[in-house]
Amino acid sequence: TQTRHVRNADLGFQREGLLVAPWLGYVEKAKHPALIAALRAVPGVSIVTTSDTGVGDVGNNNSDNLLLSGRPGPGPAARHINGGTDFFRLFGTRPIAGRLLDDVHRMDDRTNSQKGLPSNIVISRKAVTALGFRSPKDAIGQTIVQPSPMTIVGVVDDLRFFSPRL
Numbered sequence: 001t002q003t004r005h006v007r008n009a010d011l012g013f014q015r016e017g018l019l020v021a022p023w024l025g026y027v028e029k030a031k032h033p034a035l036i037a038a039l040r041a042v043p044g045v046s047i048v049t050t051s052d053t054g055v056g057d058v059g060n061n062n063s064d065n066l067l068l069s070g071r072p073g074p075g076p077a078a079r080h081i082n083g084g085t086d087f088f089r090l091f092g093t094r095p096i097a098g099r100l101l102d103d104v105h106r107m108d109d110r111t112n113s114q115k116g117l118p119s120n121i122v123i124s125r126k127a128v129t130a131l132g133f134r135s136p137k138d139a140i141g142q143t144i145v146q147p148s149p150m151t152i153v154g155v156v157d158d159l160r161f162f163s164p165r166l
Contacts, residue, residue: 049086067146068131075146076130080121088122088156096125097136098154107151122154 027035032050039048052062062082067075081087085108088100100122101108107120123131123139133139136155144150 047086047090049090050084051087052082064147066127066131066144069143069145071132075144078127078130091159093156093159095122095154095156098122098140098152100154100156105153108153118149118151120153121150122156123152124156124158126158128155 036048036050039045062080063077064080065074065076066078067073083101085101085103088095093100101120105120107118121144125136128136128139131139131142131144133142139152139155142152144152
């Protein structure tokens with residue numbers, strides 16, 4: 001049945017043991033570090049990260065046209081998620097090219113970035129195709145110039161947060 005398919009579909013991430021807390025956006029930013037530390041102290045909790053979007057279409061629905069240098073037109077529209085450096089580790093996601101975001105590279109943490117400041121990003125396999133790269137490896141090191149400068153440092157398989165089809 002359709003329900004069984006959705007329940008068992010490969011969403012591209014580990015879903016067991018996840019807690020999505022959409023209310024974090026309502027907590028003052030200055031209190032986030034203490035709240036995250038308290039969550040990490042809970043017995044059995046191994047990873048805590050931040051994100052403006054959660055599994056099941058919880059949170060923001062961010063979308064922009066992504067323009068690559070030297071390419072005509074506005075570029076393809078893409079949905080994006082701003083997450084902390086443990087975002088991919090939380091979901092058990094591994095890179096298929098390049099690397100994941102981490103705490104070692106200061107340009108990796110986009111949670112406090114302001115529009116216009118350069119940063120590093122990880123894109124999905126679907127974005128590789130939409131941006132016109134021949135392979136995930138070809139995307140590494142390329143810079144998206146609009147909406148703000150973003151250097152692609154990694155590519156992951158598609159994560160289906162919003163629907164088993166996305």
